[in-house]
Amino acid sequence: MTMNTNILHITNGSRVSVAQIPVLDYEAFRATALELMGDKARHCVTYFAYPCADALRLIMCIADDAAHDILVFACDVEKGATLASAAADCLALERYEREIHENWGLEFEGHPWYKPVRDFMPNKYKFFEMEGEELHEVGVGPVHAGVIEPGHFRFICNGEDVLHLEIQLGWQHRGVEQLMLEKKRLIERVLLAEGVAGDTSVSHSTAFATVWESLCGFQPSQEVLWARTLAAELERMANHTGDLGAICGDVAYQLGAAVYGRLRTPIVNFSQRWCGNRLGKGNVRPAYAPYAFTEALKQQLLGDLAAYERDFLEMSDKIQHFPSVLSRLDRTGIVKTEQAESIGAVGMAAKCAGVCRDTRASHPYALYEDLNVEPVVKSSGDVLARTELRIDEIKQSLAIVRLLLDNMPSFDGQMRSAGTPAADSFAIALTEGWRGEICHCAVTGADGELVAYKIKDPSFHNWMALALAVRGNEISDFPICNKSFNLSYCGHDL
Amino acid sequence: MTSLILILISALFFNGIIGRVKSISAGRKGPGIMQPLKDVIRLFKKGTVYSETTGPVFKLAPAVYLASVLVAILCVPFGHKAGLISFSGDFVFFAYALALGKFFCIIGALDTGSSFEGMGASREATYSMLAEPAFFLIMGSLALMTGHSSFESIFAALHPSSPMSWALAVIAAYIFLVLAMVENSRMPVDDPKTHLELTMIHEVMVLDNSGIDLGLIFVTGYLKFAMYAALIANLFIGSIPVGFGIPVFFAVQVLCAVIIGLNESFTARFRMNHNPQFIFTLACIALLAVFGVMLMSGQLV
Numbered sequence: 001m002t003m004n005t006n007i008l009h010i011t012n013g014s015r016v017s018v019a020q021i022p023v024l025d026y027e028a029f030r031a032t033a034l035e036l037m038g039d040k041a042r043h044c045v046t047y048f049a050y051p052c053a054d055a056l057r058l059i060m061c062i063a064d065d066a067a068h069d070i071l072v073f074a075c076d077v078e079k080g081a082t083l084a085s086a087a088a089d090c091l092a093l094e095r096y097e098r099e100i101h102e103n104w105g106l107e108f109e110g111h112p113w114y115k116p117v118r119d120f121m122p123n124k125y126k127f128f129e130m131e132g133e134e135l136h137e138v139g140v141g142p143v144h145a146g147v148i149e150p151g152h153f154r155f156i157c158n159g160e161d162v163l164h165l166e167i168q169l170g171w172q173h174r175g176v177e178q179l180m181l182e183k184k185r186l187i188e189r190v191l192l193a194e195g196v197a198g199d200t201s202v203s204h205s206t207a208f209a210t211v212w213e214s215l216c217g218f219q220p221s222q223e224v225l226w227a228r229t230l231a232a233e234l235e236r237m238a239n240h241t242g243d244l245g246a247i248c249g250d251v252a253y254q255l256g257a258a259v260y261g262r263l264r265t266p267i268v269n270f271s272q273r274w275c276g277n278r279l280g281k282g283n284v285r286p287a288y289a290p291y292a293f294t295e296a297l298k299q300q301l302l303g304d305l306a307a308y309e310r311d312f313l314e315m316s317d318k319i320q321h322f323p324s325v326l327s328r329l330d331r332t333g334i335v336k337t338e339q340a341e342s343i344g345a346v347g348m349a350a351k352c353a354g355v356c357r358d359t360r361a362s363h364p365y366a367l368y369e370d371l372n373v374e375p376v377v378k379s380s381g382d383v384l385a386r387t388e389l390r391i392d393e394i395k396q397s398l399a400i401v402r403l404l405l406d407n408m409p410s411f412d413g414q415m416r417s418a419g420t421p422a423a424d425s426f427a428i429a430l431t432e433g434w435r436g437e438i439c440h441c442a443v444t445g446a447d448g449e450l451v452a453y454k455i456k457d458p459s460f461h462n463w464m465a466l467a468l469a470v471r472g473n474e475i476s477d478f479p480i481c482n483k484s485f486n487l488s489y490c491g492h493d494l
Numbered sequence: 495m496t497s498l499i500l501i502l503i504s505a506l507f508f509n510g511i512i513g514r515v516k517s518i519s520a521g522r523k524g525p526g527i528m529q530p531l532k533d534v535i536r537l538f539k540k541g542t543v544y545s546e547t548t549g550p551v552f553k554l555a556p557a558v559y560l561a562s563v564l565v566a567i568l569c570v571p572f573g574h575k576a577g578l579i580s581f582s583g584d585f586v587f588f589a590y591a592l593a594l595g596k597f598f599c600i601i602g603a604l605d606t607g608s609s610f611e612g613m614g615a616s617r618e619a620t621y622s623m624l625a626e627p628a629f630f631l632i633m634g635s636l637a638l639m640t641g642h643s644s645f646e647s648i649f650a651a652l653h654p655s656s657p658m659s660w661a662l663a664v665i666a667a668y669i670f671l672v673l674a675m676v677e678n679s680r681m682p683v684d685d686p687k688t689h690l691e692l693t694m695i696h697e698v699m700v701l702d703n704s705g706i707d708l709g710l711i712f713v714t715g716y717l718k719f720a721m722y723a724a725l726i727a728n729l730f731i732g733s734i735p736v737g738f739g740i741p742v743f744f745a746v747q748v749l750c751a752v753i754i755g756l757n758e759s760f761t762a763r764f765r766m767n768h769n770p771q772f773i774f775t776l777a778c779i780a781l782l783a784v785f786g787v788m789l790m791s792g793q794l795v
Contacts, residue, residue, distance in 0.1 A: 138609045138692070145689040160613075160766060250693075252685035252763035258520035324682070324762040332765075475613070476766040479690040 007032065008072045012363035015214040015427040018443060021059065021074045029075035030086045033060055037090045041066035043344050043357065045430060045439045047096035049104045050452030052076065056104055061428055061441065065362035070428060082107040092344030095460060118170030118493055127154045128166050134158055138475065142171045149489035153478075160474045165467045172493035180453035186212070186286065193440070194281045197457055197491030202228070202235040203433030204455075205284040207440035210365060210429035212286040215421035215442060220287060223409035227289040229367040230404050231271070231280050233397040236434040238267040240390040240397075241312070243486050247387055248319065250480045251328040259315045266304045273300065287418035292411035302405060309398060316391045329384035333469040333481035336381055340465060347436010347458040349465040349485060352389050353381035359432035368432075371400055381469075386484040393434075423448045433458060435488065457491030496736065497572035497724060504720035504747040505713075506531055511748060515755025530716060537709030545702055547607045555602025556703060556710040562595025563714050567721050573731040573739050574650035582643045585633045589626065592677075595714070596622050603699040610691045614698035617766070621683065621695065624773040625676050631780030632669045636662060639787045649732035658790060663729040665783050669776050670729075671750055674722030676773055678715055681758040683769050693766070723750040 006022045024032060036042050047060040058075045077083060085108035087094035097108045098117045116125065127137075136157055142150035150171035156164040179192055193208030194201040206228045213220055241264040248256025268278040275283035275291040283291060319325050335345070340353035350357040358375035360368040376392040378385035421444050428441045436458030443452040466485050470478050510527035517524020544553065568578040569588040579587070600619055603611040637643050639662060640651035652659045676683050679696030691698050700711050727746035731739035764772060788794040 136609060136612070138613065140692065145691055248762075250688070250690065252681055252688060252758070253761070254516060254520050254759045258522070262521075322762070324764075327768070328762055328765055474766050476693040478692050479688075480693075 006073070007036075009067075009069045010072060010428070011069055012359070012428070012430045013210045013214055013365050015217065015422065015425050016072070018424045018426050021072050021426060023057075023074045023076055026058075026075050026077055026083055029058065029060070029073065030084060032073060033062070033086050033093065034089050036062050036071060037092060039064075040341060042071075043346070044092055044096065045070065045437065046428070046441050046454055046456050047093060047100070048441070048452070048454040049100045049106065050443060050454075051079075052451075055079065056081075056106065058100070059426075059441075059443075061439070063363060063430065065357065068362060068364075070363070070430075072426070072428070077106065080105055080107075082109055084109055085111040087111050091342045092461075095464070115166075116168075116170065118173040120168055120170040122152075125168070127168075128156075128164065130156045130164065132158075135163070151489050155470075155475055155478070157475050160476065162470050162473055162475050162478065165470050165478075167463050167467050169463065169489060169492050172490040174490075174494065176494045177453050177455055180455075181450050184449075190285060193455075194284075196455055196494065197433075197459075197488040198279055198281075199239055200235065200433040200435065200438070200457070200488065200491065202231045202280040202284055203431045203438050204440075204457075205281075206232060206366065207429045207431045207438050209284050209286040210431070211427045211440045211442045212421070213418050214427040214429070215425055215444060216286075216418040217422060218287055218418035223293075223411050224287070224289045225366040226404060226407075226409050227291070227293060227411075228284055229371070230293070230401060231275075231283050232366070232431070232433075233400050233404070234267055234271055235280055237394050237397045237401075238264050238271070239434045239486075240394050241267065243483070244316075244319075244387065244390055246483050246486070247329070247383070247480065248325070250483050251325055253319070253322075253325050256315060256319050256325070259311060263308055263312055263315075266308055270301055270304050273297065288414065288416040289411060290415070292413045293408065294411075295408075298405050298408055301401070305398060305401065312394065320388065320391070326384065328477075328480060329387055329484075330382060331380075332383040332477050333466075333473055333484060334381045335465050335469045337379070339468050340381070343464045343468070344461050345465045346461050347432070348386060348389055348434075349436065349458075349462040351375060352378045352385040353465075354379040357437065359430045359437045363430050365429065365431060367404070371403065373400070383480055383484040421448045421450070435459060435486070435491075436462065455494060457488055457494075459487040459489075459492040462487050463492060495578060496575055497570050497577050498567060500572065500740065500743055501567050501570065501717070501720045501724050504723065504744065505716040508719045508723070508747060508751050509716050511751035512755040512758070515752050516759050519756065519759035530712070534709045534712050537704075537712065538706055540705040542705035542707055545606060548605050548702065551598075552602045552605040552702070553707070555598040555605075556707040556714075558598040559595040559602075560710045560714045560717075562591050562598070563717050563721065566591040566595075567717060567724075569645060570721060570724050571646035571649055571728060572724075572743070573728060573734070573736065574646065575736065576644075576646035580644055580646050584644045584646075585648075586630075588645070589629055592718075593622070593626070599699060599711075603702075606702045608702065610694075610698050611701060613692075614695055614701075617695045618679070618699055621676055621769060621773055624770055625673055625776065628669055628773070628776035628780045629673060631777060631784055632666050635780065635783040635787045636666060638784065638793070639791065645728070649728045652729060652732045658787075662783060662787065665779060666729055667726045669780055670722050670726045671753065672776055674719055674750070675754060675757075676776075677722070678718055680754060682761055682764045683772065685763045719751075719754075720747065723747045726750060 008021055042062050042064050045061050045063045049056045049058050055076045062071045087097045088110040100106055102117050102119050138155040140153040142152045152168040154166040155162050176192055194205045196204045241260050245257050245260030271280050272278045335353045337354040340350050340355045346357050356375050356377045360373040361375050376389050378389050423446050425444045431438045439456040441454040445451040470481050507527050509530040514527055566588050569584050571577045600615045603615040636648050640648050642648045684695040727743040731742050
């Protein structure tokens with residue numbers, strides 16, 4: 001079959017008219033999806049439904065990392081229709097189908113497991129069960145001992161060994177996508193985007209801003225893109241450093257926990273100095289850069305980075321060669337390459353399992369086109385790989401930030417408007433948050449108002465990677481596996 | 495009586511010193527030396543909450559646990575001055591008094607019916623079982639060398655002038671120190687400050703305890719540390735006058751606390767499945783000591 005000719009090829013951050021998206025019948029839609037997903041360079045970045053006249057329109061976007069474009073195609077189906085599941089043949093689509101089933105009531109025949117994604121009745125839902133005299137179940141959450149978000153983990157164990165882990169999320173569902181449509185003011189929408197996952201506010205708001213600007217046909221100026229790139233890299237550094245501290249804390253390595261915990265602070269404090277918020281909220285707005293980056297800020301940041309780098313390199317060298325830490329991290333919680341590919345893992349979970357998936361390199365946005373980011377890829381797929389990946393990415397971010405500072409543009413501090421969104425348009429933006437690929441997608445109606453807004457956080461795919469990683473491990477190693485992924489609950493639950 | 499008083503005094507500050515060492519090495523201001531004591535006082539002022547699934551065993555367990563350790567402490571001598579309980583073979587009584595307390599702690603945890611506490615109980619039982627041979631083998635080798643069979647007479651017979659006594663005392667000190675860490679569920683076997691139930695051993699067993707009960711469990715932990723450190727001190731003060739013995743006793747207590755604190759600051763915890771190996775190493779070292787003594791005293795060949 002050579003259906004590829006029917007499919008719309010677009011680039012990251014671009015807008016097309018809805019009429020340009022090819023509408024296939026479901027049979028062809030499914031076959032196209034499966035055929036495209038057969039290539040390892042491609043993965044599905046979003047697949048959603050929205051009401052279109054009396055029917056439901058399914059839109060699937062598949063990113064091609066080799067050709068650096070995104071393939072978009074659609075299908076109209078009747079409400080309440082029963083369709084043949086594509087997930088039955090392509091596991092990476094299973095959560096999308098469950099989500100569409102849950103949100104729009106479409107049935108997917110042959111779906112491997114109709115488990116609720118977010119709409120979850122705690123006392124009615126029957127968890128996966130296994131029979132056996134020697135097996136026991138351990139339920140953890142949704143209320144946890146630490147100050148973290150809610151999620152329920154159900155382990156089936158044979159003694160200390162985990163046979164199966166089922167993760168049930170949805171406790172944080174706020175209806176962000178629906179609110180995006182209901183809230184009509186731009187500022188409300190930006191705030192919603194920032195709040196999708198508070199620790200990734202820069203990358204989520206960048207994705208929103210990019211979608212909005214392309215809907216309006218607005219090309220942001222160089223300094224706006226510069227500020228977004230810088231903010232994204234600082235966000236990456238801060239979160240990776242915090243995670244390294246948390247990983248050390250989980251293996252009870254006090255020195256590492258103390259040093260990394262302290263090192264995160266100057267980075268987030270710099271963000272506060274720049275834009276007034278430690279997590280970078282308010283720093284990204286469509287069409288303009290609200291906070292000018294001054295020479296004084298540059299000197300401050302260079303000083304902070306010099307102090308940071310010295311201690312960071314010393315501590316990282318220490319943990320990478322310290323037997324008592326390594327024995328906990330090495331060969332713990334392995335995600336195999338085939339597993340990462342089959343579930344469509346993105347970001348850290350994929351890169352650590354030997355799958356090179358980094359939007360900054362494959363679908364560059366902001367200034368990444370010129371920065372030529374070489375993704376860090378590890379092959380062992382264990383906690384150690386995820387630790388070392390963070391260390392290497394921080395080193396890479398340090399270099400990027402310094403390069404950006406060397407080419408600092410001037411800021412005029414002017415407030416600008418992107419204008420109004422074009423009617424009947426479709427726009428998509430991919431950004432690489434510190435966890436991985438973020439996808440925001442918008443469709444406007446005849447009046448230029450949003451009729452669909454779809455958000456996908458990397459955690460949407462990667463929770464499955466965690467569930468697979470802990471199989472065959474000791475249950476006491478679950479916290480360290482979990483921390484090494486550090487996935488978002490609210491980003492998944494939306 | 496001397497030993498009882500000294501152990502009670504040491505227990506007041508032992509965990510405080512560990513905490514101070516950890517805070518200083520992490521560059522934190524940290525809580526004061528008396529913080530563990532303040533925690534207990536705070537807990538004693540609080541009410542106790544019992545879950546509906548627990549029965550009388552759960553309520554009884556903390557008290558029995560504390561009592562067992564107090565009884566064990568009564569057996570500990572101060573050098574050549576016998577403890578309040580002293581008879582031939584008293585170290586066997588000592589070990590099983592402790593085991594009784596642990597047994598109650600374990601069935602108390604099982605009484606809650608929680609899967610967490612069941613896991614903790616199973617881990618604690620396994621590690622205690624693995625630690626037991628180490629204690630008996632090292633006490634056996636000491637008994638074999640000195641020809642005595644009660645704490646007081648064994649310690650009195652350990653003479654610093656004999657290199658053999660020294661060697662055995664150092665091995666025994668190491669074993670008692672690590673036993674103290676294992677029995678108190680400290681690093682590298684367990685991490686006392688983690689909040690992650692799935693990796694805990696002791697902490698997860700007492701997850702349902704609150705108020706006075708939890709306070710009693712804390713007190714028991716402090717006492718156990720001071721008790722093991724007292725045993726270590728005894729290895730070196732058996733033949734010196736009490737006046738010199740007391741400063742040495744406190745020096746050993748502080749040294750033990752500092753070593754434990756440093757260990758917790760600068761190493762990571764073991765993977766759970768390495769723990770049995772580690773604890774069993776103790777028994778192996780003790781076994782070597784037994785063979786060494788038999789060889790030296792001509793009982794083997």
